[in-house]
Amino acid sequence: MRFLATLAAATLMTGAVAQAGTITDDRALLDLFQGDLYLESTAPLSADYAVDQVYMTGGLGFSPLWALELMDGTDRVLLAETSDWSLEGGNVLSFLFDLDDGSSFGDWLKVTLTFAGMIASPLDQANNATYDARMSITTGPDLAPVPVPAALPMLLSGLVAAGAFVRRRQA
Numbered sequence: 001m002r003f004l005a006t007l008a009a010a011t012l013m014t015g016a017v018a019q020a021g022t023i024t025d026d027r028a029l030l031d032l033f034q035g036d037l038y039l040e041s042t043a044p045l046s047a048d049y050a051v052d053q054v055y056m057t058g059g060l061g062f063s064p065l066w067a068l069e070l071m072d073g074t075d076r077v078l079l080a081e082t083s084d085w086s087l088e089g090g091n092v093l094s095f096l097f098d099l100d101d102g103s104s105f106g107d108w109l110k111v112t113l114t115f116a117g118m119i120a121s122p123l124d125q126a127n128n129a130t131y132d133a134r135m136s137i138t139t140g141p142d143l144a145p146v147p148v149p150a151a152l153p154m155l156l157s158g159l160v161a162a163g164a165f166v167r168r169r170q171a
Contacts, residue, residue, distance in 0.1 A: 021048025021105070021139045023070075028054070028135035030093075030113060035060035035125040039113070041135050049105070051077060054135070056095070056111065060123055066095050068111060078105055090118040093133075106141045 023046040031038040036059030044054050052073045058066035064083040069076055080097040087093050097109040113133040120127045 022046060023049060023051055023054070023135075023137040023139075025054070025135045028113065028133045030131045030133050032120070032122055032124075032127045032129050032131070034128065035123050036062075037066070037122045039111075039133075039135070044135070044137075048139075049077075054137070058122075060125070068095070068097055068109070070105075078109075080109060085122075087119075087121055091115045093119070093122065105139045108140060110138045112136045112138070 023044045025041040025044045027043060028039060028041040037057065039054070039056035041054035042052075044051055049070075050072045051070045053071035055069045055071070056066060058064075064081045066082050066085060068078070068080045068082075070078040078099075080099055082095055082097045084096040084098075085094065091114065093113040093115070095111040097111070099105055099107055099109055113135055115131055115133050119129070119131055
């Protein structure tokens with residue numbers, strides 16, 4: 001019986017899943033100039049990733065709209081592009097990057113900038129301003145849910161087969 005418990009534990013631990021993580025900076029600097037954006041974070045904090053600089057550029061003259069670059073001091077760790085962004089409540093600016101390069105950052109990355117006051121749209125050509133923002137970068141895997149009815153019979157049949165194998169060896 002101890003063998004079955006060990007086998008079940010080993011079976012459940014074989015699937016490695018990319019872990020979600022965060023990178024934050026309370027003093028990120030955002031420049032908006034005539035429909036273009038430049039974000040710089042030179043002191044990001046993360047317990048999950050070795051990142052010491054974050055740069056983001058984009059705007060009206062770019063396709064896709066936004067490009068994000070994460071640096072670790074010696075080299076570029078990640079370069080991602082997106083056109084998926086939103087301005088929520090006038091003071092929360094978010095960008096969603098779909099990562100399909102198999103990086104250690106998982107399958108997606110969301111950059112959220114929170115401002116003390118209201119800001120104009122980053123694509124507003126009349127906008128010429130510099131803002132301090134709290135930057136939060138959240139990463140994570142796209143996890144497809146596994147339905148229990150489909151997974152349970154597979155697990156049980158594996159345990160039954162292992163039990164039969166153990167009984168046959170003992171006989």
